[in-house]
Amino acid sequence: MAEEKSQASSSKMLTLKASDGVLFEVELNIAKEMKTVQAYIDDCEDIETIPIPNVLGKHLAIVIEYIKKTNEEYDAEFEKQWNMDDLQLLLLAANYLNISGLQECLCKAIAKRIENKSPEYVRKVFNIENDHSPEEEAKLRKEYKWAFEGVDKD
Amino acid sequence: MELSYVNASGRYEIESSQKQVSNNGRDIISDLPNHIIGSILSFLPTKVAVRTCVLSKRWKNLWTFVRELSFQDHFHRIKIKKMQFVQFVYRVLRHLDSSMIDSFSLSLCYNYAHIKEWISLVLSRKVKKVYLEAQSKHQYQEFPTKKKKEFPTNSLFECQYLQELCLKNFRIRLRPFITLSSLTVLKLSRMSVTTTFGVPNEPKDLTLNFPVLRKFETEGWPWYHVKSVTLQMPLLDVLSMDDCRYHGPHVEINYCVSHLIKFNYTGRFLSATILVDAVDIVSANINIMLYDGSSNSIQEQMVFVSKLLSINGLNAASLKLCLSREQLFESVVEVFEKVRDSLNYIPDFQILSHLHLDLAPGDLLLGILSKSPCLETLVLKVQDFGKTLLDSALMPGCFLLTLKVVKFERFAATTHDLNFAEFVLKNAVVLEKITFSCSPPKKLGQKKWKKVRDNILSYTRRFNSLDIKLEIVP
Numbered sequence: 001m002a003e004e005k006s007q008a009s010s011s012k013m014l015t016l017k018a019s020d021g022v023l024f025e026v027e028l029n030i031a032k033e034m035k036t037v038q039a040y041i042d043d044c045e046d047i048e049t050i051p052i053p054n055v056l057g058k059h060l061a062i063v064i065e066y067i068k069k070t071n072e073e074y075d076a077e078f079e080k081q082w083n084m085d086d087l088q089l090l091l092l093a094a095n096y097l098n099i100s101g102l103q104e105c106l107c108k109a110i111a112k113r114i115e116n117k118s119p120e121y122v123r124k125v126f127n128i129e130n131d132h133s134p135e136e137e138a139k140l141r142k143e144y145k146w147a148f149e150g151v152d153k154d
Numbered sequence: 155m156e157l158s159y160v161n162a163s164g165r166y167e168i169e170s171s172q173k174q175v176s177n178n179g180r181d182i183i184s185d186l187p188n189h190i191i192g193s194i195l196s197f198l199p200t201k202v203a204v205r206t207c208v209l210s211k212r213w214k215n216l217w218t219f220v221r222e223l224s225f226q227d228h229f230h231r232i233k234i235k236k237m238q239f240v241q242f243v244y245r246v247l248r249h250l251d252s253s254m255i256d257s258f259s260l261s262l263c264y265n266y267a268h269i270k271e272w273i274s275l276v277l278s279r280k281v282k283k284v285y286l287e288a289q290s291k292h293q294y295q296e297f298p299t300k301k302k303k304e305f306p307t308n309s310l311f312e313c314q315y316l317q318e319l320c321l322k323n324f325r326i327r328l329r330p331f332i333t334l335s336s337l338t339v340l341k342l343s344r345m346s347v348t349t350t351f352g353v354p355n356e357p358k359d360l361t362l363n364f365p366v367l368r369k370f371e372t373e374g375w376p377w378y379h380v381k382s383v384t385l386q387m388p389l390l391d392v393l394s395m396d397d398c399r400y401h402g403p404h405v406e407i408n409y410c411v412s413h414l415i416k417f418n419y420t421g422r423f424l425s426a427t428i429l430v431d432a433v434d435i436v437s438a439n440i441n442i443m444l445y446d447g448s449s450n451s452i453q454e455q456m457v458f459v460s461k462l463l464s465i466n467g468l469n470a471a472s473l474k475l476c477l478s479r480e481q482l483f484e485s486v487v488e489v490f491e492k493v494r495d496s497l498n499y500i501p502d503f504q505i506l507s508h509l510h511l512d513l514a515p516g517d518l519l520l521g522i523l524s525k526s527p528c529l530e531t532l533v534l535k536v537q538d539f540g541k542t543l544l545d546s547a548l549m550p551g552c553f554l555l556t557l558k559v560v561k562f563e564r565f566a567a568t569t570h571d572l573n574f575a576e577f578v579l580k581n582a583v584v585l586e587k588i589t590f591s592c593s594p595p596k597k598l599g600q601k602k603w604k605k606v607r608d609n610i611l612s613y614t615r616r617f618n619s620l621d622i623k624l625e626i627v628p
């Protein structure tokens with residue numbers, strides 16, 4: 001039944017406008033994978049161009065490609081192409097656009113890259129500023145002592 | 155052009171487009187919503203997730219948004235470290251007292267007494283998946299039942315919203331009738347499951363009712379001191395029994411299933427009857443290691459093989475049988491002589507279409523081939539196939555009608571290999587493909603392969619319709 005529906009509407013194209021003005025023409029069923037876009041369409045049926053103010057053209061292109069190609073094999077290779085900065089921005093985009101498969105893929109990829117790293121390394125990679133006082137930090141390390149054993153050297 | 159967005163603290167922010175060029179210096183991740191950070195941390199062992207509490211004030215409690223917990227202890231020499239692990243697990247579980255937990259995974263080396271309390275804490279969070287393992291120092295040895303740790307609680311087998319359960323290396327005593335109405339995956343690895351531990355109690359019947367179970371896997375033989383086990387699993391897709399070995403008093407295992415997609419049996423002869431009540435089975439893999447033990451005659455073992463092959467629902471297209479023999483002091487020939495004799499007492503393998511034989515002497519090989527009237531694929535390592543056999547053997551029925559593919563593994567171009575190749579090429583009328591697979595360092599040099607190939611080609615005139623291939627396997 002879903003197939004019949006998409007046959008009728010698959011020819012309908014939608015335009016998505018990224019934050020830097022780049023335009024993307026996508027098929028309706030691709031666009032619908034982005035639940036935020038789906039909600040937009042549900043609200044205003046006749047819309048043809050949908051603004052995506054939080055996502056750069058470069059990242060929107062990657063997201064659209066993911067939706068088109070996603071499968072087990074593709075997902076396994078997907079995350080290897082992007083650096084940590086891009087992964088985070090892609091995750092922001094996937095979160096805004098509400099694409100659960102992509103969100104999960106990206107969360108897993110980011111986790112993999114910090115798996116055995118020290119807090120110092122993780123701060124550096126994410127640009128996190130340590131605003132704990134030394135006493136506070138020492139207290140936390142003591143409270144969860146077992147967790148701080150055996151960390152990789154950076 | 156301006157970019158506007160709402161960050162995790164709910165503040166509306168405006169960025170000029172110039173800053174969007176790179177993330178340099180920007181801490182994007184801390185601005186993600188809590189539940190997204192929780193998702194990222196859920197992919198990490200809980201130990202690592204909790205460490206993020208020291209990253210910054212914002213991160214102090216972000217780890218509490220995880221939905222998957224996993225704890226792995228290690229073998230320690232220092233006693234205090236064992237207690238620190240226990241302390242850590244309790245602190246984490248208590249800190250999450252208002253959270254939803256989807257999965258809980260625990261791999262223990264000590265402190266088994268705490269399992270009961272931990273499970274209780276976790277079940278109250280409506281956990282859906284539980285994985286529990288008792289680590290053993292000896293990785294490849296299975297402990298005898300008495301040495302396995304007793305699982306201190308039955309609450310897991312009473313939890314009606316549990317969806318996945320994997321247990322490893324425990325012994326557990328269950329009530330004779332168990333139902334788990336939401337369970338979809340069950341794996342019992344190196345377990346000893348019983349209704350009663352031992353003499354002088356009489357072994358009882360055990361009934362397990364899993365109305366929505368999709369996957370049931372066992373590693374090692376899980377049933378201990380039971381009279382029979384009945385498993386009601388009408389929606390089961392995958393039934394897999396790995397490394398089966400059992401020599402106790404006879405037991406009957408009854409799988410009440412319906413449509414299986416995959417059936418796997420790997421192991422040895424069991425002093426058990428396995429009944430599978432299936433309407434159909436899409437693909438089946440039966441892998442039996444034969445041995446010449448004093449406790450079970452070869453004949454008994456072959457009868458067991460033939461009973462497995464006559465399980466309901468198996469069909470010709472899908473069945474793969476692999477027979478190999480245990481590395482023993484006795485010569486292989488003796489073991490298989492007995493197998494050959496026992497073949498007289500069992501019915502034909504009516505549905506066998508794919509056969510894999512490891513080191514079969516020639517007459518056993520012929521014996522099994524004669525018993526497999528529908529065989530289409532044969533994979534083997536030839537043990538011996540002498541000239542007398544080549545000259546005098548009767549052609550098996552499957553050669554005439556069904557055998558399409560033959561593959562020689564660990565091919566070394568010995569006389570025996572070539573004799574059997576000749577036998578096949580001269581007699582297998584409907585053969586489509588024959589492959590010779592060598593693994594280095596025994597691979598044949600160019601010159602030798604050419605000579606061998608010429609020899610092989612001389613056995614048959616049907617060059618065009620036959621695909622002959624030599625492959626080197628790493």
